[in-house]
Amino acid sequence: MAYSDKARGYYDSEIKGIQGAGTFKEERFIASPQAANITVEFPAGAPHKEVLNFCANNYLGLSSHPDVVAAAHEGLKERGYGMSSVRFICGTQDIHKELEQKLTGFLGTEDTILFPSCMDANAGVFDVVLDKEDAMIADRLVHASIVDGMRLCKAQLFNYKHSNMEHLEEKLKETQDCRFRLIITDGVFSMDGDIAKLDEICDLADKYDAMILVDDSHASGFMGKTGRGTHEHCGVIGRIDVITTTLGKALGGASGGCVSGRKEIVELCRQRARPYLFSNTVPPVIVAAASKVIDIISNTTDRRDKLEQNTIYFREKMTAAGFDIREGIHPIVPIMLYNAKLAQDMARDLYGEGIYVIGFSFPVVPKGQARIRVQLSAGHEKEHIDRAIAAFTKIGDKYKILGKKKNEIIEMYGL
Amino acid sequence: MNEELKKTIIEYIKREYLEEDAPEEVNESTPLISGGIVDSFSMVSLKTFLEKKFSIKIPDDKATPEAFDSVNNIMNLLKEFNVT
Numbered sequence: 001m002a003y004s005d006k007a008r009g010y011y012d013s014e015i016k017g018i019q020g021a022g023t024f025k026e027e028r029f030i031a032s033p034q035a036a037n038i039t040v041e042f043p044a045g046a047p048h049k050e051v052l053n054f055c056a057n058n059y060l061g062l063s064s065h066p067d068v069v070a071a072a073h074e075g076l077k078e079r080g081y082g083m084s085s086v087r088f089i090c091g092t093q094d095i096h097k098e099l100e101q102k103l104t105g106f107l108g109t110e111d112t113i114l115f116p117s118c119m120d121a122n123a124g125v126f127d128v129v130l131d132k133e134d135a136m137i138a139d140r141l142v143h144a145s146i147v148d149g150m151r152l153c154k155a156q157l158f159n160y161k162h163s164n165m166e167h168l169e170e171k172l173k174e175t176q177d178c179r180f181r182l183i184i185t186d187g188v189f190s191m192d193g194d195i196a197k198l199d200e201i202c203d204l205a206d207k208y209d210a211m212i213l214v215d216d217s218h219a220s221g222f223m224g225k226t227g228r229g230t231h232e233h234c235g236v237i238g239r240i241d242v243i244t245t246t247l248g249k250a251l252g253g254a255s256g257g258c259v260s261g262r263k264e265i266v267e268l269c270r271q272r273a274r275p276y277l278f279s280n281t282v283p284p285v286i287v288a289a290a291s292k293v294i295d296i297i298s299n300t301t302d303r304r305d306k307l308e309q310n311t312i313y314f315r316e317k318m319t320a321a322g323f324d325i326r327e328g329i330h331p332i333v334p335i336m337l338y339n340a341k342l343a344q345d346m347a348r349d350l351y352g353e354g355i356y357v358i359g360f361s362f363p364v365v366p367k368g369q370a371r372i373r374v375q376l377s378a379g380h381e382k383e384h385i386d387r388a389i390a391a392f393t394k395i396g397d398k399y400k401i402l403g404k405k406k407n408e409i410i411e412m413y414g415l
Numbered sequence: 416m417n418e419e420l421k422k423t424i425i426e427y428i429k430r431e432y433l434e435e436d437a438p439e440e441v442n443e444s445t446p447l448i449s450g451g452i453v454d455s456f457s458m459v460s461l462k463t464f465l466e467k468k469f470s471i472k473i474p475d476d477k478a479t480p481e482a483f484d485s486v487n488n489i490m491n492l493l494k495e496f497n498v499t
C-alpha cells in the first residue's frame with residue numbers, strides 16, 4: 001500500500017485548510033426531481049424539507065417537463081441506454097446528427113458538434129482553432145472552463161478588463177502581428193448576469209480582423225426575442241464565429257454541450273478535439289430529450305417570455321423592497337451584500353424560511369462583492385416569487401439592510 | 416533607477432488592472448494577487464509586460480502568484496534577471 005501516512009496527512013491538511021478558509025463546499029441532497037418546488041435533506045441526516053428553488057440554472061423550467069421526460073423515455077426505448085463508444089467508432093446514432101442539425105438551425109450557425117459537456121467543448125476547441133503564432137484575447141471574467149481550455153492551447157494569452165472595449169482594442173492593437181486572433185467572452189457572465197457587448201465586439205473584430213468565440217451557456221434558449229442567445233439579443237446573429245454552449249442549463253438541464261459555428265472549425269473539432277475523440281458519446285436518452293427541448297422552444301416563445309416577465313417582476317419588487325441589486329435584465333439577479341459572512345448568514349436564514357439560495361464570496365466573486373445570487377425560472381409561478389420576496393424582506397429587515405446603499409451596508413458589516 | 420523602475424511597474428498595474436474611478440491605491444507593498452487586484456488568470460498581462468519591457472523570458476516556475484504578489488516581490492524577481 002503506497003498510500004502513505006505522509007500522503008494522507010497532506011491531503012487531510014489541505015481539506016482542513018479549505019474548511020478553515022470558509023470555502024468548504026457541502027452538497028445538499030435533493031429527494032425530488034429538479035423543479036421550482038424541491039425536497040431537500042440538509043444538513044445530511046436532517047429531516048426532508050420542502051423549499052422553493054431559486055438557485056438552479058433551470059431557466060426555462062424544462063428540467064422535469066412532462067414532454068421532455070416523455071421524449072427521454074421514448075429515446076430510451078427506441079435507441080437504448082448507452083452506446084459504449086466514442087462518437088467516431090460506433091457512438092453516432094441518427095438522433096445525434098439530428099440534434100446537431102437542430103442546434104445549428106436554432107443557433108443560426110453553419111454547423112454543430114456535440115461534446116459530453118460544455119466544459120469539454122471549452123477544453124477542446126481552443127487547441128483546435130489556434131496554434132502558437134496566434135493570440136487568444138479573453139475577457140477577464142470568462143468561465144473557469146474557458147480558462148482551462150486556453151491553458152491547453154499553445155496560442156499566446158491576452159486578457160482585457162471585464163467588458164472594457166477600449167482595453168480590448170488596446171489588446172487587438174498589441175497583437176496585430178499574430179496570424180489569427182480570437183476574442184473570447186461569455187455571452188452572459190454567470191456571477192453578475194451582465195451581458196457581453198457583442199455588437200461592439202463584432203465591430204472591433206471586423207476592424208482588426210479577429211474572430212470571436214462566445215460561451216453562451218447562460219443564454220441559449222432564452223436570451224433574445226426568440227431565445228437564440230446573446231447574439232440574437234445583441235443583433236449579431238451570423239457574426240459570431242464560434243459559440244460554445246451547454247445542454248445542462250436552460251436546454252433541459254441534463255448534460256452535454258456543443259461547439260457551433262463556422263463549418264470548417266466544427267469539422268476540425270470532429271477530427272482533432274480531444275474531449276470529443278476520447279470521451280464517450282452523449283447517451284441516446286439525453287439526445288432524444290434535448291431534441292424535444294429544441295422543438296418546444298422553436299415552436300413557441302411562451303417559456304422565455306414567462307421567464308422575462310418573472311425576471312422583471314422579481315427585480316422590480318426586490319428593488320422596491322430596498323435591496324441593492326445589480327441592475328440588468330437577466331434572470332441571474334445578484335443581491336449585493338458585500339460582506340461574505342452576511343451573505344452566508346442571510347442565505348442560511350432564507351433556507352429556514354423555505355427559500356433555497358446560495359451566498360457567493362471571494363474567490364468566486366471579487367473581494368468585497370459578496371452576494372446572494374438568485375436565479376429565476378419559467379417554472380416559477382407568481383406565488384413562488386411572492387413568497388421569495390416576502391422571505392427576503394423579512395430576513396433583510398432582520399439584518400437591517402433594507403433601503404441601505406452599498407457604503408451603508410459596508411459600514412455596518414465591513415468588507 | 417530603482418525608483419523609476421518601481422514607478423513604471425506601478426503605473427502599468429494601475430492602467431492594466433484598475434478601473435479609472437477605482438478607489439484602490441497601489442504602492443510597492445500593496446498585495447496584488449492576495450489582495451484581489453490581479454487574479455492568477457489576468458497575471459499573464461503583467462508577465463508579458465515585464466518580458467517585453469526588459470527583454471527577458473520569465474519561466475513558468477518563476478512566474479508564481481507569490482513572485483507577483485507585490486511590486487517589491489516583482490523587483491526581487493527582476494533582480495534575478497539582472498534588471499535593477
Ligand SMILES: Cc1ncc(COP(=O)(O)O)c(C=O)c1O
Pocket residue numbers: 116117118119120143145186190215217218245246247248255256257
Ligand atoms: C459559462 C459556462 N460555461 C460552461 C459551463 C460548463 O457547462 P457544462 O456543465 O455543460 O460542462 C458552465 C456551467 O457551469 C458555465 O456557466
